[in-house]
Amino acid sequence: MTFSFEIITPEKIVFKEEVNEVIVPTASGQITILPHHINLLTQIAEGEIIVKNGAKEQYLAVTGGFLEVSKNKVSLLADYAVRSEEIEIAKAEAAQKRAEKLMQEKVSERDFAIAETEFKRSLLELKVASRRRRKL
Amino acid sequence: MASILILKRRITAAQNVSKTTKAMQMIAASKMKRAQDATLASRPYVQSLTALSAQLAKYTGSDETSHPYLKQRSLTNKTLVIVLSPDKGLCGGLITNLLREFLRYGKTQQNVAFITVGKKLEMQVTHQKKEIIASFVFGNTTPTFDMVFPVTRIIENYYLSGKVDNVKIIGTHFTSIFTQTPKITTILPLQVPQEEKEEAKNPYIFEPDQKTLMTPLLNHYLEMAVYQHFLESFVSEQAARMISMQNATDNANSIIEDLKLEYNKTRQAKITNEILDITGANTM
Incomplete structure (x- = not known):
């Protein structure tokens, strides 16, 4: 079914x-x-x-x-x-680092929110991608 | 002699026009490509989101506790209309068509307030001495999602506080590169498809519950619906400009051809005349 x-x-x-x-x-x-x-x-x-x-x-x-x-x-x-399979690990890692750096710098509330979302997203992508690799 | 100079000048002028319109055509084409991808990609999303929200309205529409976005009401009978238009002209019949639609609507409705996005119709709305709540510029790049928030905030304010009963959008719907049609769409309250109302048999489970689900979903619907209209209008503008500039380039080129022919003919005639003069002088 x-x-x-x-x-x-x-x-x-x-x-x-x-x-x-x-x-x-x-x-x-x-x-x-x-x-x-x-x-x-x-x-x-x-x-x-x-x-x-x-x-x-x-x-x-x-x-x-x-x-x-x-x-x-x-x-x-x-x-x-x-x-x-479409997640590019290198890209996600780079995005995570970039977002992390942005969050540490003193940026406006709005920029911080954007960076935080980006950070969360790349973290999630990495998690999902690593899980697939373990399976293979 | 003089006419040759004038012809030459006119050829150069036409060539310059052709170059300019060609450049504008290329710019519009490249902008349109990107915007077209974005518009067509998000269309199914917005359609499903609207269907989903309407579904919600079907089950809770008449409910007292239901969200105001889902309820048909008549407190003030006032309508808030968002007018989307380009900032700049030179895009064929697009603005004229949009204007005709706007005027037709304005004739039948009296109790209307406006939010204008884009300068072209803003001028018209001001000219008609209508009530304008806010006006924004449309911009000449693909609209970003950020542009939507100021607009939706005003809509929310006016709608939730009961100042208006309906929210409509006048914009251009992108059918294809060659056809764009002006369209008035009702955004709020959500329209429940009539024929589906009958078969509301299978109940839905809402998790965590209807109320917590409703607010984020409906807010998201409002934002996406407005954004989609922004995209549609933008891609229509660029497509219309591309086509009209292409026509302008073609026209300029055909004028150049005619002028060149005329120029060559005149030049040839002049040479022939000179030769005639010389041979004529010799025989004397």
Whole structure:
């Protein structure tokens, strides 16, 4: 049994496939969605999404958004999402360092918030990417 | 002699015009490419987000505790209209079409306040002596998300405090490079699709609960919906400018060709006349 799962971000449609199982981080904790899940509307926290399709597992990093389950169709509207195989480790590390440096300098509140988001995102990306490497 | 000089001058002038319009066309083309990617990429996101928010409205719309963004109401019957237009002209019929739509709307509605983004229609709104709450410049680069916040803050203020009952946006919808249509869209309150209202059978679970979910979702909807309109209007402007500048370049080139032909003819005629003069003088 499968259901369709799609992740849409303002930049592109990151993921669109028929899958068996999805594990997502929500505001009130991690949940697993199986086929024919009851209709659900929830807020997504930042973290890692695990998509299972048979024996195949895929990982994605997400920074937040909304999840809707309706009629065996799951759509996730994410602010930002990236597949683990598309994460460039070197780039993420560089972004993390840059953001860290910016946060230590005395910058305006707005710049600090931007740097902090960047920092969190790169940290998350690295986490998701390293997990995939361990699996291989 | 004089006419040759004048022709030469006119050729140079036409060449300069062609160079300028060609450059403007290229600039518009490169800006449009980037904006087009952004606009088309975020369209499905905004569409799903709107559908999702409307879904929420379907279940809670009539509820007393429901969010004001979802409720149809008539406290003041006043409408807040956000007018999106380019800052600069030279973009074909885009502004005229937009203006026609705006005037048609203005004729039927009296109780309206405006927020203008972009100078072109701002002038018109001022001219009509309408109430303007705020005006912003549209800018000539792809709109950034930051531009949206001042606008949405005003919308929030006016809507939540009950000063206005509707919020609409007049902008240009980007259909293709060759077609852009002016459009009025209602942003608030959220429109619930009528035919879907019937089959509201399957209940939803809301986690953590409806109320905590509603505010961030609806705020996000408002921001994204406004931003999408910004993008659509910007890409339309650039596409329209690219096409109109391309036409201008083509026109200039055809004028140059005509003038060159005329110039050569005159020059040839002059030479022939001179030769005739010399041979005529010899035979005498």
